Amino acid sequence: MKAAVINHYGDRNELEVIDTRMPEIQADEVLVENHATSINPIDYKARQGLLKPMFQWQFPVILGWDLAGTIVSVGEQVKGFEVGDAIFARPDIDNLGANGAYAEYTAVKADKLAHKPSNISFEEAAAVPLAALTALQMLRQLKLLSNQKILIQAGAGGVGIYAIQLAKMMGAYVATTAGQVNHEFVKSLGADLVIDYHEYNIQDVLSDFDAVLDTVGDVDGGIAILKPGGHFVTISTTLTDQQKNISNKTVMSGWLTPNGRDLETLAIDIANEDLKIVVDSIYPLTTEGIRQAHERSETHHARGKVVVTIKP
């Protein structure tokens, strides 16, 4: 099968499309013929070697942890999914690095799958799992309630676009940060207040917030705007012991737990047209295309998600 791999850690020129072995499935897995994948910042961080301490990857490594496609074979223990089903998923990160989503086929544990809503394309579906699951689970970790005030950093980014919409669906007041060019865009997703981060520090303009979802590493700023009893979670940096132990405020790191059940609830929101998907750009699964997709993501200014078409 065709897959985009890296043979060394390094810059985006390490990415190349080659012919490689098809994955084999376990009894609790399905084989997915991928139609599309999407890029997340973890992809270029992994490409650079930042996940080295966590996995025993052997080159060539296939990156990519978002997929949308069609099931072509089903393990004997799998229930609820059949050959021919259109699905999307954030698969597990494989310990050997051989089973990413930048490939024509990926083996996926059945408990990570959800049925693709029929009102969206495979490209749109591939733009959902990792970023939207993160947004949903972080709002839960923040214990966000109706009428509470939340700051969502980087509202125009992959996680931000979903977090704004989900927080509004929960009935919260949402402030977000974005460059001037994205102000109308994030308001169209439901943001009540937009701060231009080039002009203002959040702690100079916001106070008394119940919750902060930090996607940019501004821990001290986020903690400063919380009211007593408020909750802060960062998904983009490590916390110091001092930051973790601020009295009267809950300061946490957050990690996505891939999970088909949560993805099914997001699929319902999408099917009901309550949750919009925003695709920044689409590239083909070619050596040039995957390098350009990483280049776009690494600008840190994609609006929504960068998608790669695998099967047009």
Ligand SMILES: NC(=O)c1ccc[n+]([C@@H]2O[C@H](COP(=O)([O-])OP(=O)(O)OC[C@H]3O[C@@H](n4cnc5c(N)ncnc54)[C@H](OP(=O)(O)O)[C@@H]3O)[C@@H](O)[C@H]2O)c1
């Ligand atoms: N822990 C986890 O489980 C987990 C899961 C998902 C993501 N993450 C991490 O979360 C971070 C965000 O991910 P993402 O997918 O949302 O990234 P992304 O899509 O690449 O974010 C791009 C957006 O960030 C905005 N931006 C850039 N610098 C900003 C700043 N200083 N202040 C406010 N907005 C800024 C840009 O808007 P403008 O063009 O308007 O500047 C752009 O729209 C990454 O570090 C990623 O690795 C962690």
